[in-house]
Amino acid sequence: MGRYIARRLLLTIPVLLGASFLIFAMVYALPGDPIRALAGDRPMSPAVIAELRDRFNLDDPLLVQYGKYLAGVFRGDFGTDFRMRPVLDTIAQRMPVTIRLTVVAIVFETVLGILVGVIAGIKKQSWFDSLTLVMTALIISVPILVLGFLAQYVFGLRLGLFPISGIDRGWYSYLLPGFVLGAGSLAYIARLTRTSLVENLGADFVRTARAKGLRPRVVYTRHTLRNSLIPVVTYIGADIGSLMGGAIVTESVFNLPGIGRAVFQSVQQQEGAVVVGIVTLFVFVYIFFNLVVDILYAVLDPRIRYE
Numbered sequence: 001m002g003r004y005i006a007r008r009l010l011l012t013i014p015v016l017l018g019a020s021f022l023i024f025a026m027v028y029a030l031p032g033d034p035i036r037a038l039a040g041d042r043p044m045s046p047a048v049i050a051e052l053r054d055r056f057n058l059d060d061p062l063l064v065q066y067g068k069y070l071a072g073v074f075r076g077d078f079g080t081d082f083r084m085r086p087v088l089d090t091i092a093q094r095m096p097v098t099i100r101l102t103v104v105a106i107v108f109e110t111v112l113g114i115l116v117g118v119i120a121g122i123k124k125q126s127w128f129d130s131l132t133l134v135m136t137a138l139i140i141s142v143p144i145l146v147l148g149f150l151a152q153y154v155f156g157l158r159l160g161l162f163p164i165s166g167i168d169r170g171w172y173s174y175l176l177p178g179f180v181l182g183a184g185s186l187a188y189i190a191r192l193t194r195t196s197l198v199e200n201l202g203a204d205f206v207r208t209a210r211a212k213g214l215r216p217r218v219v220y221t222r223h224t225l226r227n228s229l230i231p232v233v234t235y236i237g238a239d240i241g242s243l244m245g246g247a248i249v250t251e252s253v254f255n256l257p258g259i260g261r262a263v264f265q266s267v268q269q270q271e272g273a274v275v276v277g278i279v280t281l282f283v284f285v286y287i288f289f290n291l292v293v294d295i296l297y298a299v300l301d302p303r304i305r306y307e
Contacts, residue, residue: 009291012284012287015283015287016280016283016284016287017070019279019280019283020070020276020279020280020283021066023275023276023279023280024062024065024066024069024272024276025062025066027267027270027271027272027275027276028062028065028272030267030270052082056082065272069272069273069276078091078273078277079273079277080273081266081271081273081274082269082271087273087274087277087278088277090262090274090278091259091262091277091278091281094257094258094259094261094262095258095259097167097251097256097257097258097259098244098247098251098258098259098260100171100174101174101177101178101181101247101250101251101256101258102181102240102243102244102247103178104171104174104175104177104178104179104181104182105178105179105181105182105185105243106182106236106239106240106243107178108178108179108182108186109182109183109185109186109189109236109239110189110236112186112190113185113186113187113188113189113190113193113232114189114190114193114229114232116132116186116190116193116194117132117189117190117191117192117193117194117197117232118193118194118197118220118225119132120132120133120190120193120194121193121194121195121196121197121198121201121228122197122201122220124194124198129194132190132191132194133191135187136186136187136188136190136191137187139183139184139186139187140184140187140188144180144181144183144184144246144249144250145249145253147180147183147184148177148180148249148250148253148254149253151176151179151180152164152176152253152254155176156176161176162175162176163176164176164254165254165255166254166255166256167256167257173256174256176254177250177251177253177254177256180250180253180254181243181246181247181250182243184246185235185236185239185242185243188235188239189232189235189236192231192232192235193228193229193232196227196228196229196230196231196232197224197225197228199228200224200227200228201224205223206219206223206224209223233293234293236293237289237290237292237293238286238289238290238293240285240286240289241282241283241285241286241289241290242286244259244260244282244285244286245260245282246260247259247260248260248261248263248264251264252264259278259281262274262278263275263278263279266278
Protein backbone atom coordinates (compact mmCIF):
# COMPACT_ATOMS: atom_id res chain seq x y z
CA MET A 1 0.00 0.00 0.00
CA GLY A 2 2.85 2.38 0.83
CA ARG A 3 4.47 1.88 -2.59
CA TYR A 4 1.11 2.41 -4.27
CA ILE A 5 0.58 5.72 -2.45
CA ALA A 6 4.12 6.85 -3.36
CA ARG A 7 3.53 6.01 -7.05
CA ARG A 8 0.23 7.89 -7.04
CA LEU A 9 1.88 10.94 -5.48
CA LEU A 10 4.61 10.89 -8.14
CA LEU A 11 1.97 10.73 -10.86
CA THR A 12 0.47 13.97 -9.57
CA ILE A 13 3.54 15.92 -10.73
CA PRO A 14 2.96 15.59 -14.53
CA VAL A 15 -0.77 16.07 -13.99
CA LEU A 16 -0.21 19.32 -12.10
CA LEU A 17 2.30 20.55 -14.70
CA GLY A 18 -0.03 19.70 -17.58
CA ALA A 19 -3.06 21.32 -15.94
CA SER A 20 -1.16 24.49 -15.04
CA PHE A 21 0.25 24.81 -18.57
CA LEU A 22 -3.16 24.34 -20.21
CA ILE A 23 -4.75 26.99 -17.99
CA PHE A 24 -1.80 29.33 -18.54
CA ALA A 25 -2.11 28.89 -22.32
CA MET A 26 -5.88 29.52 -22.22
CA VAL A 27 -5.42 32.76 -20.28
CA TYR A 28 -2.59 33.73 -22.65
CA ALA A 29 -4.89 33.18 -25.64
CA LEU A 30 -7.66 35.43 -24.32
CA PRO A 31 -8.21 38.50 -26.51
CA GLY A 32 -7.53 41.98 -25.15
CA ASP A 33 -4.76 43.70 -23.20
CA PRO A 34 -4.78 43.07 -19.42
CA ILE A 35 -2.89 46.32 -18.73
CA ARG A 36 -5.51 48.31 -20.64
CA ALA A 37 -8.22 46.41 -18.74
CA LEU A 38 -6.45 47.30 -15.47
CA ALA A 39 -6.39 51.01 -16.33
CA GLY A 40 -10.03 51.10 -17.41
CA ASP A 41 -11.05 54.60 -18.46
CA ARG A 42 -8.14 56.23 -16.65
CA PRO A 43 -5.28 57.54 -18.80
CA MET A 44 -1.98 55.68 -18.48
CA SER A 45 1.32 56.89 -19.92
CA PRO A 46 3.14 54.69 -22.46
CA ALA A 47 6.13 54.53 -20.08
CA VAL A 48 4.01 53.06 -17.28
CA ILE A 49 2.40 50.60 -19.69
CA ALA A 50 5.81 49.48 -20.96
CA GLU A 51 7.12 49.08 -17.41
CA LEU A 52 4.12 46.96 -16.37
CA ARG A 53 4.36 44.79 -19.50
CA ASP A 54 8.04 44.22 -18.79
CA ARG A 55 7.46 43.49 -15.08
CA PHE A 56 4.81 40.83 -15.85
CA ASN A 57 6.66 39.44 -18.92
CA LEU A 58 3.64 40.11 -21.13
CA ASP A 59 5.73 40.61 -24.27
CA ASP A 60 7.51 37.26 -23.94
CA PRO A 61 6.38 34.16 -25.87
CA LEU A 62 4.01 31.75 -24.12
CA LEU A 63 6.65 29.15 -23.23
CA VAL A 64 9.00 31.81 -21.82
CA GLN A 65 6.22 33.28 -19.68
CA TYR A 66 5.26 29.85 -18.41
CA GLY A 67 8.89 28.93 -17.72
CA LYS A 68 9.41 32.07 -15.64
CA TYR A 69 6.15 31.42 -13.78
CA LEU A 70 7.14 27.81 -13.08
CA ALA A 71 10.59 28.84 -11.86
CA GLY A 72 8.91 31.16 -9.37
CA VAL A 73 6.58 28.39 -8.19
CA PHE A 74 9.54 26.12 -7.46
CA ARG A 75 10.93 28.90 -5.25
CA GLY A 76 7.60 29.16 -3.44
CA ASP A 77 6.60 32.34 -5.28
CA PHE A 78 3.27 32.04 -7.11
CA GLY A 79 3.62 35.55 -8.46
CA THR A 80 1.49 38.65 -7.95
CA ASP A 81 -1.60 40.04 -9.58
CA PHE A 82 -1.49 43.29 -11.54
CA ARG A 83 -2.09 45.21 -8.28
CA MET A 84 1.15 43.68 -6.90
CA ARG A 85 -0.71 41.54 -4.38
CA PRO A 86 0.81 38.05 -3.88
CA VAL A 87 -1.33 35.24 -5.28
CA LEU A 88 -0.81 33.19 -2.11
CA ASP A 89 -2.33 36.02 -0.05
CA THR A 90 -5.42 35.99 -2.28
CA ILE A 91 -5.75 32.22 -1.91
CA ALA A 92 -5.22 32.35 1.88
CA GLN A 93 -7.84 35.08 2.30
CA ARG A 94 -10.53 33.53 0.11
CA MET A 95 -10.02 29.82 0.66
CA PRO A 96 -11.84 29.64 4.06
CA VAL A 97 -15.05 30.85 2.40
CA THR A 98 -14.89 28.15 -0.27
CA ILE A 99 -13.97 25.47 2.28
CA ARG A 100 -17.00 26.32 4.44
CA LEU A 101 -19.26 26.29 1.37
CA THR A 102 -17.85 22.95 0.21
CA VAL A 103 -18.19 21.39 3.69
CA VAL A 104 -21.87 22.36 3.87
CA ALA A 105 -22.46 20.95 0.38
CA ILE A 106 -20.65 17.65 1.13
CA VAL A 107 -22.45 17.10 4.46
CA PHE A 108 -25.78 17.93 2.83
CA GLU A 109 -25.35 15.68 -0.22
CA THR A 110 -23.75 12.79 1.69
CA VAL A 111 -26.11 12.53 4.66
CA LEU A 112 -29.35 13.27 2.82
CA GLY A 113 -28.34 11.51 -0.41
CA ILE A 114 -27.39 8.22 1.28
CA LEU A 115 -30.44 8.35 3.59
CA VAL A 116 -32.86 8.90 0.71
CA GLY A 117 -31.10 6.29 -1.44
CA VAL A 118 -31.21 3.65 1.34
CA ILE A 119 -34.92 4.21 2.04
CA ALA A 120 -35.75 4.14 -1.69
CA GLY A 121 -33.71 0.95 -2.16
CA ILE A 122 -35.30 -0.85 0.79
CA LYS A 123 -38.79 0.30 -0.23
CA LYS A 124 -38.32 -0.47 -3.91
CA GLN A 125 -41.32 0.28 -6.17
CA SER A 126 -43.10 2.14 -3.36
CA TRP A 127 -44.44 5.70 -3.65
CA PHE A 128 -41.27 6.98 -1.91
CA ASP A 129 -39.09 5.18 -4.45
CA SER A 130 -41.05 6.63 -7.38
CA LEU A 131 -40.96 10.14 -5.86
CA THR A 132 -37.19 9.83 -5.33
CA LEU A 133 -36.58 8.85 -8.96
CA VAL A 134 -38.72 11.72 -10.28
CA MET A 135 -37.31 14.41 -7.98
CA THR A 136 -33.66 13.40 -8.48
CA ALA A 137 -34.14 13.38 -12.28
CA LEU A 138 -35.67 16.85 -12.03
CA ILE A 139 -32.83 18.23 -9.89
CA ILE A 140 -30.16 16.75 -12.19
CA SER A 141 -31.77 18.34 -15.26
CA VAL A 142 -31.80 21.88 -13.78
CA PRO A 143 -28.54 23.86 -14.23
CA ILE A 144 -26.92 25.05 -11.01
CA LEU A 145 -27.26 28.68 -12.12
CA VAL A 146 -31.06 28.35 -12.49
CA LEU A 147 -31.29 26.39 -9.24
CA GLY A 148 -29.38 29.14 -7.44
CA PHE A 149 -31.67 31.96 -8.59
CA LEU A 150 -34.75 29.81 -7.87
CA ALA A 151 -33.55 29.05 -4.33
CA GLN A 152 -32.80 32.74 -3.73
CA TYR A 153 -36.32 33.72 -4.83
CA VAL A 154 -38.25 31.00 -2.95
CA PHE A 155 -36.27 30.50 0.29
CA GLY A 156 -34.69 33.95 0.51
CA LEU A 157 -37.09 36.54 -0.88
CA ARG A 158 -40.51 34.86 -0.56
CA LEU A 159 -40.11 32.80 2.62
CA GLY A 160 -37.29 34.80 4.22
CA LEU A 161 -35.66 31.69 5.67
CA PHE A 162 -32.08 32.24 4.48
CA PRO A 163 -29.87 35.21 3.54
CA ILE A 164 -29.37 35.44 -0.20
CA SER A 165 -26.09 37.33 -0.35
CA GLY A 166 -22.82 37.72 1.56
CA ILE A 167 -21.43 35.98 4.65
CA ASP A 168 -22.54 38.42 7.37
CA ARG A 169 -24.43 35.73 9.34
CA GLY A 170 -21.58 33.26 9.69
CA TRP A 171 -22.23 29.58 8.95
CA TYR A 172 -25.95 30.29 8.48
CA SER A 173 -25.04 32.30 5.38
CA TYR A 174 -23.57 29.18 3.79
CA LEU A 175 -26.63 26.92 4.19
CA LEU A 176 -28.62 27.99 1.12
CA PRO A 177 -25.64 28.25 -1.29
CA GLY A 178 -24.32 24.97 0.15
CA PHE A 179 -27.66 23.29 -0.56
CA VAL A 180 -27.61 24.66 -4.11
CA LEU A 181 -24.02 23.57 -4.70
CA GLY A 182 -24.65 20.05 -3.41
CA ALA A 183 -28.14 19.52 -4.84
CA GLY A 184 -27.04 17.91 -8.10
CA SER A 185 -24.59 15.60 -6.34
CA LEU A 186 -27.25 14.70 -3.76
CA ALA A 187 -29.48 13.47 -6.59
CA TYR A 188 -26.67 11.36 -8.07
CA ILE A 189 -25.75 9.90 -4.65
CA ALA A 190 -29.38 9.02 -3.89
CA ARG A 191 -29.81 7.24 -7.24
CA LEU A 192 -26.42 5.53 -6.98
CA THR A 193 -27.10 4.31 -3.42
CA ARG A 194 -30.57 3.06 -4.37
CA THR A 195 -29.33 1.17 -7.43
CA SER A 196 -26.35 -0.38 -5.63
CA LEU A 197 -28.51 -1.39 -2.66
CA VAL A 198 -31.17 -3.01 -4.86
CA GLU A 199 -28.49 -5.02 -6.69
CA ASN A 200 -26.88 -6.22 -3.48
CA LEU A 201 -30.23 -7.13 -1.88
CA GLY A 202 -30.67 -9.69 -4.68
CA ALA A 203 -27.14 -11.12 -4.37
CA ASP A 204 -26.42 -14.66 -3.20
CA PHE A 205 -24.56 -13.60 -0.06
CA VAL A 206 -27.60 -11.64 1.13
CA ARG A 207 -29.92 -14.60 0.51
CA THR A 208 -27.47 -16.75 2.46
CA ALA A 209 -27.47 -14.27 5.35
CA ARG A 210 -31.27 -14.29 5.41
CA ALA A 211 -31.34 -18.11 5.23
CA LYS A 212 -29.10 -18.20 8.31
CA GLY A 213 -31.85 -16.38 10.17
CA LEU A 214 -30.09 -13.03 10.63
CA ARG A 215 -32.31 -10.12 11.52
CA PRO A 216 -33.15 -7.73 8.61
CA ARG A 217 -31.34 -4.90 10.38
CA VAL A 218 -28.12 -6.93 10.51
CA VAL A 219 -28.51 -7.98 6.86
CA TYR A 220 -28.94 -4.37 5.74
CA THR A 221 -26.19 -2.77 7.83
CA ARG A 222 -23.51 -5.47 7.97
CA HIS A 223 -23.91 -7.34 4.67
CA THR A 224 -25.62 -4.99 2.22
CA LEU A 225 -24.99 -1.34 3.00
CA ARG A 226 -21.23 -1.72 3.36
CA ASN A 227 -20.84 -3.16 -0.16
CA SER A 228 -23.37 -0.71 -1.56
CA LEU A 229 -21.37 2.29 -0.33
CA ILE A 230 -18.23 1.48 -2.36
CA PRO A 231 -19.40 3.21 -5.58
CA VAL A 232 -20.91 6.01 -3.49
CA VAL A 233 -17.58 6.70 -1.76
CA THR A 234 -15.92 6.73 -5.18
CA TYR A 235 -18.38 9.32 -6.42
CA ILE A 236 -18.07 11.52 -3.32
CA GLY A 237 -14.28 11.55 -3.55
CA ALA A 238 -14.34 12.59 -7.20
CA ASP A 239 -17.12 15.05 -6.51
CA ILE A 240 -15.09 17.18 -4.08
CA GLY A 241 -13.01 18.55 -6.94
CA SER A 242 -16.17 19.15 -8.96
CA LEU A 243 -17.75 21.02 -6.04
CA MET A 244 -14.80 23.42 -5.88
CA GLY A 245 -15.25 24.05 -9.60
CA GLY A 246 -19.00 24.51 -9.14
CA ALA A 247 -18.25 27.06 -6.43
CA ILE A 248 -17.31 29.50 -9.22
CA VAL A 249 -20.99 29.75 -10.21
CA THR A 250 -22.49 29.45 -6.71
CA GLU A 251 -20.22 32.09 -5.17
CA SER A 252 -21.03 34.49 -8.02
CA VAL A 253 -24.81 33.97 -7.60
CA PHE A 254 -24.73 34.40 -3.79
CA ASN A 255 -22.00 37.06 -3.78
CA LEU A 256 -19.64 35.03 -1.61
CA PRO A 257 -16.01 36.28 -1.51
CA GLY A 258 -14.52 32.84 -2.04
CA ILE A 259 -11.85 31.41 -4.27
CA GLY A 260 -14.33 30.47 -7.01
CA ARG A 261 -15.39 34.09 -7.38
CA ALA A 262 -11.72 35.08 -7.43
CA VAL A 263 -11.22 32.79 -10.44
CA PHE A 264 -14.19 34.35 -12.23
CA GLN A 265 -12.92 37.88 -11.62
CA SER A 266 -9.35 36.95 -12.53
CA VAL A 267 -10.41 35.45 -15.87
CA GLN A 268 -12.26 38.66 -16.69
CA GLN A 269 -9.17 40.71 -15.82
CA GLN A 270 -6.76 38.24 -17.49
CA GLU A 271 -4.85 37.73 -14.23
CA GLY A 272 -2.97 34.69 -15.50
CA ALA A 273 -0.90 34.07 -12.35
CA VAL A 274 -3.99 34.11 -10.10
CA VAL A 275 -6.02 31.81 -12.36
CA VAL A 276 -3.20 29.30 -12.80
CA GLY A 277 -2.39 29.26 -9.08
CA ILE A 278 -5.99 28.66 -7.99
CA VAL A 279 -6.83 26.12 -10.71
CA THR A 280 -3.64 24.18 -9.96
CA LEU A 281 -4.78 24.09 -6.34
CA PHE A 282 -8.17 22.72 -7.49
CA VAL A 283 -6.39 19.98 -9.46
CA PHE A 284 -4.26 19.06 -6.46
CA VAL A 285 -7.33 18.83 -4.20
CA TYR A 286 -9.08 16.67 -6.79
CA ILE A 287 -6.10 14.28 -7.05
CA PHE A 288 -5.66 14.14 -3.27
CA PHE A 289 -9.25 13.12 -2.59
CA ASN A 290 -9.16 10.54 -5.37
CA LEU A 291 -6.14 9.04 -3.63
CA VAL A 292 -8.06 9.01 -0.33
CA VAL A 293 -10.93 7.21 -2.09
CA ASP A 294 -8.60 4.53 -3.43
CA ILE A 295 -7.27 3.93 0.08
CA LEU A 296 -10.80 3.70 1.47
CA TYR A 297 -11.49 0.89 -1.02
CA ALA A 298 -9.31 -1.43 1.01
CA VAL A 299 -11.12 -0.42 4.19
CA LEU A 300 -14.62 -1.01 2.80
CA ASP A 301 -13.77 -4.16 0.85
CA PRO A 302 -10.93 -6.36 2.23
CA ARG A 303 -10.75 -8.19 -1.11
CA ILE A 304 -9.21 -5.10 -2.66
CA ARG A 305 -5.46 -4.86 -2.21
CA TYR A 306 -2.84 -2.80 -3.95
CA GLU A 307 0.68 -4.12 -4.39
